[in-house]
Amino acid sequence: MPLAVIFVTEPLAYVPNTALAAVILVSAVDLFDLSDLRLLYRTSRREFLVSVSPDWREAVQPPRQQETGTVPLPPDPGPAGD
Numbered sequence: 694m695p696l697a698v699i700f701v702t703e704p705l706a707y708v709p710n711t712a713l714a715a716v717i718l719v720s721a722v723d724l725f726d727l728s729d730l731r732l733l734y735r736t737s738r739r740e741f742l743v744s745v746s747p748d749w750r751e752a753v754q755p756p757r758q759q760e761t762g763t764v765p766l767p768p769d770p771g772p773a774g775d
Contacts, residue, residue: 730745
């Protein structure tokens with residue numbers, strides 16, 4: 694493996710990034726079982742959203758409104774010269 698890294702690195706520098714991304718995407722497709730995801734979508738759409746969402750809270754909770762206000766200041770250390 695270390696020999697492959699040494700000898701393949703320079704030729705890969707001339708391959709466009711989009712081509713390298715396509716290779717990664719094609720190889721990553723086999724990691725997902727799409728038939729199970731289809732079944733989950735038909736069974737429970739909420740569970741499907743939880744399974745495909747990177748942050749499950751975004752899938753099941755409504756978005757929160759931006760909080761407004763001031764940032765609290767650290768406590769006063771007291772008089773100097775103690």
